[in-house]
Amino acid sequence: MMNIVFRRLAMPGLLLTLLAGCNAGNPNPPVFNMALSQPLLEFTLNAGQTTSGYVYYEYATGENIAGNTDSLAGVNIDTTGKTGLLTLAPPVNQIPGIYFLTIDAINTTNTSGIIAVVNVLPPGQPANPTLVNFPMGGNTTRRAVVTLFVARNEISATYAPELVTPAPALASPASEGVTVNGIYSTLNTGSNTYMIQADITVSTAALQGNTNSVTASDGNTYSNGITLQFNATPTTANDYTYTPYSEMIYLNPI
Numbered sequence: 001m002m003n004i005v006f007r008r009l010a011m012p013g014l015l016l017t018l019l020a021g022c023n024a025g026n027p028n029p030p031v032f033n034m035a036l037s038q039p040l041l042e043f044t045l046n047a048g049q050t051t052s053g054y055v056y057y058e059y060a061t062g063e064n065i066a067g068n069t070d071s072l073a074g075v076n077i078d079t080t081g082k083t084g085l086l087t088l089a090p091p092v093n094q095i096p097g098i099y100f101l102t103i104d105a106i107n108t109t110n111t112s113g114i115i116a117v118v119n120v121l122p123p124g125q126p127a128n129p130t131l132v133n134f135p136m137g138g139n140t141t142r143r144a145v146v147t148l149f150v151a152r153n154e155i156s157a158t159y160a161p162e163l164v165t166p167a168p169a170l171a172s173p174a175s176e177g178v179t180v181n182g183i184y185s186t187l188n189t190g191s192n193t194y195m196i197q198a199d200i201t202v203s204t205a206a207l208q209g210n211t212n213s214v215t216a217s218d219g220n221t222y223s224n225g226i227t228l229q230f231n232a233t234p235t236t237a238n239d240y241t242y243t244p245y246s247e248m249i250y251l252n253p254i
């Protein structure tokens with residue numbers, strides 16, 4: 001799944017666009033070529049996945065990443081100005097969220113730039129769901145707040161995240177022995193990341209017959225818990241809605 005979004009920014013006397021092309025020495029500013037730039041307008045990819053696209057500009061001799069304030073890793077751009085090739089390979093440990101890149105195209109007399117938007121989803125799921133140990137303390141029914149994962153601030157309680165069971169035949173987590181009382185997001189001190197937590201009640205009696213065996217994110221196999229799916233739809237400041245996150249959780253009563 002991949003689309004690319006490029007947004008034009010207005011500046012006095014300068015049209016801000018994106019990336020690369022050719023024609024050294026042309027006095028015209030770099031001009032975005034839609035026909036040679038494929039795919040267009042939005043990057044969406046899983047952390048750990050590699051994708052690329054062509055963002056070609058006429059009248060440009062080169063391009064560069066002028067701004068990466070959110071520290072998106074794995075960004076590479078063709079600086080020769082011949083192809084406009086932009087490659088993204090955020091590592092598996094890249095925090096899910098929306099990242100913004102400022103990319104400039106240049107020639108001998110002009111510079112043009114644009115904001116590229118990259119929507120980074122969690123690593124590929126559900127092959128290795130995130131292990132969440134749930135403290136039962138010897139009880140048959142227990143309520144506790146557990147941490148699901150860390151995300152950038154686009155994934156917070158503001159956008160109504162929810163926990164559901166992934167199998168279409170299952171009506172709700174509660175019917176399988178898990179009740180989700182609420183989901184919360186807590187800002188990590190001095191950062192723009194949120195700790196996503198869930199207030200959950202687990203009934204081990206109700207879980208009987210509904211547990212499944214998985215190899216979790218730590219590489220070990222578990223069989224006494226249940227797989228849950230965390231959904232949240234990130235939104236930008238201008239209300240542009242992106243593809244929902246779908247984070248798989250394996251809730252393991254201990």
